[in-house]
Amino acid sequence: MFDLDRWREIFQTLGKNKLRTILSGFTIAFAILLFTLLFGIGNGLKHFFEEAFAGDAVNSVYIFSGTTTKPYKGLQSGRNIQFRNDDTKFINEKFEEEIAFFSPNIQRFNVLTVYRGNQNNYTVRGVYPDYLPLESAVIEKGRFLSVMDLKKRAKVVAIGRLVEQDLFGNRSAMGKDISIGGISYKVIGVFSDPGGDRDERFIYTPFTTAQGMYRENDELDYFGLTYNPKLNVDQALQFTSVLTRIFKEKHSVDPRDQGAIRVRNYAEGSKNVQQFILVLNIIILFIGIGTLIAGVIGISNIMVYIVKERTKELGIRKALGATPGSIVSMIMQESIFVTAIAGYVGLMIGVLVLRGIGDSLEKYFIVDPSVETYVVIGATIVLIIAGTIAGYIPAKRAARIKPIVALNDE
Incomplete structure (x- = not known):
């Protein structure tokens, strides 16, 4: 008491x-x-x-191509490795169980984007609908790209929050037409990204649309994917190692060549x-x-x-x-x-x-x-x-x- x-x-x-x-x-x-x-x-x-590490999913893997630094199987060094659409099929067939989300990518930098009197340069990416979780992005308005957008090669885009702010001020960008590199696209979504200002100034359009606009054939720039979340860090690193080895074999790259095919696994950084x-x-x-x-x-x-x-x-x-x-x-x-x-x-x-x-x-x-x-x-x-x-x-x-x-x- x-x-x-x-x-x-x-x-x-x-x-x-x-x-x-x-x-x-x-x-x-x-x-x-x-x-x-x-x-x-x-x-x-x-x-x-x-x-x-907030800008991308912790289980993200990105595959980039480069130039060979070693001769291999009678081929000279200095070859440029070019990814194509058949690589997309190859990856999905070989690693169907290990992959959760997957997207080939086409990227163009500093593309002039205009809405009425406002304009700025942004990075435009052609991606699959699966690309959204790779960036850990969140749709704030509208929607992201769909499978139907891919099939129709629709001229639609999802823009970052800061792109909307730059071009539209306090107004909504939803449903508006913007000019990207002189071509008209309709805004179907606005997203935010925990990666910060840089990641919120990207513009995403369907992969098939970008490939038709910016490539004369079936070339693409890089791949992004997330591995099955059931894999632990060691299993994810092993998956990356196997993926790198098999991909090098497909493109006739020396296994010791570090420059021709580069795989960045966020699991290693996370570990x-x-x-x-x-x-x-x-x-x-x-x-x-x-x-x-x-x-x-x-x-x-x-x-x-x-x-x-x-x-x-x-x-x-x-x-x-x-x-x-x-x-x-x-x-x-x-x-x-x-x-x-x-x-x-x-x-x-x-x-x-x-x-x-x-x-x-x-x-x-x-x-x-x-x-x-x-x-x-x-x-x-x-x-x-x-x-x-x-x-x-x-x-x-x-x-x-x-x-x-x-x-x-x-």
Whole structure:
């Protein structure tokens, strides 16, 4: 039950011993403040790497062609490898079980796009409907490309959110006709992309439409696909290795040639990031534990000193009829109160510091440094428990001392 007299007594004791109270609170607040800052900066580093891989699905694989650097099977080096439509069929037949989404791509850069008096240059990509999940893009208005658009070679486009903003301002682009490279296309959808501004300035049109407009034959630029999410990282890397080997065989490329066919698997980057974040978490955890241990030692030393200093006071209380249990509970209550208040102050200061310096840390690859409240509350509880134990042991010893001995203590 709430004992008003007990709390009055505690506040009087704290008021009479301001320096002691301030030193105790400072030790606790500083430990929580340092703990908050460390975890906040660690989370900021994690946020940076998460954003760096936000532009594409983590299970994305992209296949690019290049120029051979080694002679092979009687063929000279320096050959340009050109992907064609039959490669699309080849990949889907060979890896039907491993592939979730797939799209060949045709890409043109800096294509002049005009709507009435507004114009700008954008990258235009000819893709399959499956391409949307590869980019982790989200349709905000209308729809994305469809299979029917491919069959009809429809002159339709899905544009990025910033393309709409550039050309249409505050108006909607839906259903409007825009000129792309001098050819009229109808806007059927607007998308957003977690990859940021660059990815929201793309324009997507049906692959068949782009191939008919920008290629004289069945050539294409590159492939994008996502592997089956049931594959773990090691299986995904093995899939990529087999895909690269078989594709090189099809195009008569030396297996050691690294330039002719390049496969970029986001699983490898994701695995490296996960390993880095794991190591980072372990380092921060050890530093955080070290900080808490330092705080625990500081609290313990202060509590031992406080109880020692109050030996005569405790002797007087016992002489006046106070029981050992009431003396111990009073010291415990005082310890818990100071630790909780000081911990909360340290938490608030840490949060405010992180908010104040958050933007300035982006140049150091720290984005949105923050800390989960439950983590800091947990650390504060640890300090409260430590303070309670640290106070209990000397308080229990002092409560056993006979009043006459306590009153004669120097």
